[in-house]
Amino acid sequence: MAVYALVDCNNFYVSCERVFNPALEGKPVIVMSNNDGCAVARSAEAKIIGVDMAAPAFKLRHLVESHGLVMLSSNYALYGDMSERVMSVLATFSPGAEVYSIDECFLDLDGLPVDDLTAWSQQIRATVRRWTGIPVSVGIGSTKTLAKLANRLAKKSKKANGALDLTGNPKWVEAALKQTPVGDVWGIGRQYAAHCGVNGICTAYDLTLQSDGWIKKTMGAVGLRTVMELRGTPVHTLDTAPSDRQTTCCSRSFGEAVEGFDQVRDAVVTFASRAAEKIRGQGLVAGALQVFAYTDRFRPDQPQFSLNSLIRLSPPTSSTPHIIGAALRGLETSWRDGYGYKKAGVILVDLVRPEDIPRDLFSQPQDAGVKPKALMAAVDGINSKLGKGAVGYGFAPKDAPWQMRCDNRTPSYTTSWDELPVVKA
């Protein structure tokens, strides 16, 4: 029988912040999205005082006064580094590990010499906590979807104490399914949950009783796979070597809406060069690019407009000047004056490894004069040594109105020499 564990960090971003600032322990704390827009991580105390996931920050400010809510800007350099530490600890517990997201990891337990899975889970929790400072929960099931479901219950139940194994007895699975609202199942989002509700399907258990035909019709092939997994048939296997990305996006909401072409252009140059850096880091080249910009959808009183254009890159490239040039051509052709643009971005698509590029009869060797590969390697090398943005293209002043807001960011404690935590005697 297949056995999967899902290890999930509790309130991950908040937990990372607490490792370096223990004074946040016991307090209601949230971490906000980019641009300080809304809550993306909440401590248990913040959940208790009624902070919802994705609650807009401006609706939470009053809780700072009334309940001592601490609102932090997100610090992805810190979370990414802490994530790597947690994952490296987890890898010591099983040869089969799939890093599923920044704060989650599936482990394949099939064939591991473990007889008490609950005790083993508690050992994982203790080890990760001691070595990284991060609290985690562990759920175990015969499919990935059931491991997810077990993990959710492990977090909720006091008795479980952060670890729940559903593999010992089919009755445990049935009980777990019955106490899980259908909308909390992995793979059932808002739309499908609403559809289920209308049809009197309230729990995960109810969902397993529906006919395959009905499930396929209302939730498609993906929904059917989810239900098979709830019934105990493994469909999703462990993916330990994730394949290359197909797309990469760099986009931001602006701190404030901007009307001028020049400002949107500066932003697009910045996004294009970030996106190019990203794919170079993965050893990929892009066959095309999309550039987009749109107005503030939360202001229906203002004129709305959305521009989007697709530019082919032939031959496929990861060179920053080529990608910036294409993005600007796209922006110019679809640009319209007279709108307050609130967000823009660049998406690199049709990503491939250079050796997999199909031969093109007519394409010319790229850039006869300067070798873009050497140039880009030099640029990336300097930035890696001296810090992000040491050299680059375009003009992106720190005070440009389109730069994102980020008023309360903690230091990059673990990834920047200048920001190491200091211990005072």
Place this chain on the structure above:
DNA sequence: TCTGGGGTCCTAGGACCC
């Protein structure tokens, strides 16, 4: 005043081919 960013997969429909 103020609402994130980055992904995946599937499906329906149109264009095109024979």
Place this chain on the structure above:
DNA sequence: TCTGGGGTCCTAGGACCC
């Protein structure tokens, strides 16, 4: 008068995830 059917590829949009 009468106007097929099956296949592929591409794209846009919609669902989901963290």
